[in-house]
Amino acid sequence: xxxxxxxxxxxxxxxxxxxxxxxxxxxxxxxxxxxxxxxxxxxxxxxxxxxxxxxxxxxxxxxxxxxxxxxxxxxxxxxxxxxxxxxxxxxxxxxxxxxxxxxxxxxxxxxxxxxxxxxxxxxxxxxxxxxxxxxxxxxxxxxxxxxxxxxxxxxxxxxxxxxxxxxxxxxxxxxxxxxxxxxxxxxxxxxxxxxxxxxxxxxxxxxxxxxxxxxxxxxxxxxxxxxxxxxxxxxxxxxxxxxxxxxxxxxxxxxxxxxxxxxxxxxxxxxxxxxxxxxxxxxxxx
Amino acid sequence: xxxxxxxxxxxxxxxxxxxxxxxxxxxxxxxxxxxxxxxxxxxxxxxxxxxxxxxxxxxxxxxxxxxxxxxxxxxxxxxxxxxxxxxxxxxxxxxxxxxxxxxxxxxxxxxxxxxxxxxxxxxxxxxxxxxxxxxxxxxxxxxxxxxxxxxxxxxxxxxxxxxxxxxxxxxxxxxxxxxxxxxxxxxxxxxxxxxxxxxxxxxxxxxxxxxxxxxxxxxxxxxxxxxxxxxxxxxxxxxxxxxxxxxxxxxxxxxxxxxxxxxxxxxxxxxxxxxxxxxxxxxxxxxxxxxxxxxxxxxxxxxxxx
Numbered sequence: 001x002x003x004x005x006x007x008x009x010x011x012x013x014x015x016x017x018x019x020x021x022x023x024x025x026x027x028x029x030x031x032x033x034x035x036x037x038x039x040x041x042x043x044x045x046x047x048x049x050x051x052x053x054x055x056x057x058x059x060x061x062x063x064x065x066x067x068x069x070x071x072x073x074x075x076x077x078x079x080x081x082x083x084x085x086x087x088x089x090x091x092x093x094x095x096x097x098x099x100x101x102x103x104x105x106x107x108x109x110x111x112x113x114x115x116x117x118x119x120x121x122x123x124x125x126x127x128x129x130x131x132x133x134x135x136x137x138x139x140x141x142x143x144x145x146x147x148x149x150x151x152x153x154x155x156x157x158x159x160x161x162x163x164x165x166x167x168x169x170x171x172x173x174x175x176x177x178x179x180x181x182x183x184x185x186x187x188x189x190x191x192x193x194x195x196x197x198x199x200x201x202x203x204x205x206x207x208x209x210x211x212x213x214x215x216x217x218x219x220x221x222x223x224x225x226x227x228x229x230x231x232x233x234x235x236x237x238x239x240x241x242x243x244x245x246x247x248x249x250x251x252x253x254x255x256x257x258x259x260x261x262x263x264x265x266x267x268x269x270x271x272x273x274x275x276x277x278x279x280x281x282x283x284x285x286x
Numbered sequence: 287x288x289x290x291x292x293x294x295x296x297x298x299x300x301x302x303x304x305x306x307x308x309x310x311x312x313x314x315x316x317x318x319x320x321x322x323x324x325x326x327x328x329x330x331x332x333x334x335x336x337x338x339x340x341x342x343x344x345x346x347x348x349x350x351x352x353x354x355x356x357x358x359x360x361x362x363x364x365x366x367x368x369x370x371x372x373x374x375x376x377x378x379x380x381x382x383x384x385x386x387x388x389x390x391x392x393x394x395x396x397x398x399x400x401x402x403x404x405x406x407x408x409x410x411x412x413x414x415x416x417x418x419x420x421x422x423x424x425x426x427x428x429x430x431x432x433x434x435x436x437x438x439x440x441x442x443x444x445x446x447x448x449x450x451x452x453x454x455x456x457x458x459x460x461x462x463x464x465x466x467x468x469x470x471x472x473x474x475x476x477x478x479x480x481x482x483x484x485x486x487x488x489x490x491x492x493x494x495x496x497x498x499x500x501x502x503x504x505x506x507x508x509x510x511x512x513x514x515x516x517x518x519x520x521x522x523x524x525x526x527x528x529x530x531x532x533x534x535x536x537x538x539x540x541x542x543x544x545x546x547x548x549x550x551x552x553x554x555x556x557x558x559x560x561x562x563x564x565x566x567x568x569x570x571x572x573x574x575x576x577x578x579x580x581x582x583x584x585x586x587x588x589x590x591x592x
Contacts, residue, residue: 009494016387020400023384027403027466030418033429048432096310099303106296111307114314120519121573123321124565125545126552130327131320133334147317150310180302209411212527216553227413234417235531253421257414264409272405276470 038062038254045250061248061255070221070229071259078208078226085145085207086200093150093158093199094192098184100155101162115152129216143217144207144225154199161195162188198274205264230260328563341559348563358542366543366568369529370521372457378517380461381468382510386502388469389476390494404466416531419459420446446532449539455532456541460525471509479505508589515583515590519576522568544568 032052037045041056049055065071099105100112122128128147137143165188173183189196211227218224233256297304328348330341352359384404391397407415422428423445431442445451483501492500526545533541544564552561584590 006493012390012494013392016390017396019387020391020396024400024403026462027407030422031406033422034418037429046427048427048429048435051429051432051436092309092313095306099300099307102303105300105303107304111311114311114319118314118318120576121322121569122318123324124562124569125548126558126562126565127321127324127327128317129553130324130558131317135316146313149313149317155310180300180306184306205409209409209413211411211413212530216549227411230411230413230417231531234413235420250421250427253417257417261410261414268406268409272402275405 034254034257038251038258040251042248042251045254061251062259064248064252065255065259070224073222074224074226074229077223081141081144081225082204082207084141085148086204088145089149089151089154089203090196090200093154094184094189094196096150097155097158098162098188099180100159101165103163115155119152125216132217138217139220139223141223144213147213147217148210151203154202158192158195158199161192165191194274194277198277201271201274208264226260230256325562325566327559328566330559332559332562334558344559348560349567351560352564352567358547361539362542362544362547365540366522366524366545368540369453369456369524369543372453373460373524374517374521376457377460377464378514380465382472382506384465385469385472385476385506386498388473389502390498401466401469404469406466407463408467410463412525412527413531415459415463416528419455419532423455446534447536449537449541452533452537452540456525456529459528471513472506475506475509476502507587511583511587511589515576515580518579519572521575522572 029052033050036052036054037050038061039057039059040050040054041058042061044050044055100108102108132138132143132147137146169187169191170183173187178186209227211225211231214223214225214228215231218228234253324338327338327341329343329345330338331344331347332338332341336342388397388401391400410418422430425431425442425444425447430445434440435442443451445455479501484497487497487501523545524543526543526549529541529543530546530549533546545568548561548565548568551557551564580590
């Protein structure tokens with residue numbers, strides 16, 4: 001059926017597309033600028049000569065950072081915090097979600113309610129800090145990993161996913177003499193790859209980007225993750241070059257942003273669809 | 287006795303399943319429920335040496351001190367509420383509008399392209415966002431001020447040094463970072479709308495605005511309700527980590543919120559009991575808000591959180 005396109009409708013399309021183009025510029029400009037500034041001449045960035053495209057291209061800021069040992073220490077810290085956190089989160093979350101997906105399991109409701117209540121109320125920053133301190137976790141990798149080990153949202157997402165798996169497969173395995181543990185590892189987990197990848201990626205990106213737990217739980221410089229180093233340079237104004245040397249002050253900041261964000265920007269195109277999926281699985285259950 | 291042996295029997299029968307849950311349950315007990323128990327120190331003069339059982343009980347002393355003695359108490363409460371009200375007013379509707387506009391785009395590849403660009407800021411860390419804000423908004427070297435000078439001839443503005451600019455900067459950057467990502471759930475809701483509804487509406491001569499209003503918008507209402515209740519659940523929290531990074535003594539007047547205060551008094555000054563009391567005041571309000579709103583929502587619509 002051919003529709004008559006009214007003037008109003010065409011005007012709407014025109015403004016909508018114009019708006020989208022403005023939106024693209026607004027969203028992309030800061031990222032483009034950060035990149036351009038990071039490879040430009042410091043004086044031109046500071047004086048405002050660089051507005052979009054790089055000028056007097058130089059990699060000096062990156063060179064300065066690469067020879068900074070603190071950067072590599074913090075990079076390594078971030079990598080190991082992220083790896084350990086992601087692995088342990090996946091293990092603990094799936095191990096807890098699997099029994100919770102069994103509707104006939106006695107006590108299931110109580111445990112679900114216990115988990116759900118933490119979404120509404122929490123002990124707060126100080127009591128949690130005191131527990132971590134009491135357990136002697138301060139200045140260890142465990143202070144970063146354990147307090148945020150299980151996210152109740154991910155637990156519910158995974159439980160919902162497990163509930164949707166066909167019961168018959170598990171029953172067949174049980175008849176063949178598989179225990180619950182074996183069924184989980186051999187049958188349920190391989191079938192749950194999409195949800196595992198999604199939650200793994202969510203956890204990894206969150207941990208890569210997080211700074212607050214490191215801020216309150218870590219005092220040892222050797223333990224600082226990337227985000228803390230980034231904060232010290234960008235916001236607290238710590239000079240990476242050492243006292244008094246301001247020759248690359250501005251461009252160093254932008255280069256540091258790129259170095260810290262690069263891994264995420266590199267994998268973003270590949271993982272983007274998992275994120276969208278994951279948000280929707282979580283959303284369906286509310 | 288009979289009850290106990292029954293529990294014993296059930297535990298034994300499903301031993302493997304309960305063992306699987308054990309680490310998770312321990313996690314909740316240690317890192318979620320023990321801190322809730324730790325709230326007791328809000329009513330004590332807690333000292334690390336004496337511990338939670340040995341510290342002196344002082345009743346509401348810390349609450350009274352906060353409300354009657356702390357000169358900034360009302361400023362903190364006002365800032366917390368105002369930042370969140372502005373966020374709710376501008377940030378909550380933004381993804382709804384954007385989702386409708388995305389949906390109205392005819393070209394599929396263009397739609398996907400804009401969507402992907404708009405999701406990007408979501409993946410930047412809070413520190414990067416704060417760092418971009420601080421460097422971009424700098425009155426001497428920031429690009430925003432350079433642009434303002436070049437394009438409009440405006441004198442450089444010290445955005446982060448002026449209390450009157452803080453709320454705009456805060457809410458603006460929240461929208462910038464989260465609006466694109468926020469459309470995902472709404473777009474999923476729109477995708478779930480039966481295309482027949484649009485066909486029928488066209489037959490009846492509904493124009494595009496009427497279709498948006500009566501079909502697209504209505505289709506998004508359940509998601510809106512859920513997200514609204516959830517947003518209110520975090521109402522008192524704000525994006526505290528971002529505030530912590532971009533606030534400074536010059537803009538405390540509008541930027542200092544309850545959480546940043548709790549951080550300074552509790553973590554930096556180690557004034558544990560007092561900070562816990564202030565934190566408890568905040569989480570209690572948050573809890574009451576979400577329960578009340580959910581109750582109201584449940585009364586008037588089919589969708590609610592529980």
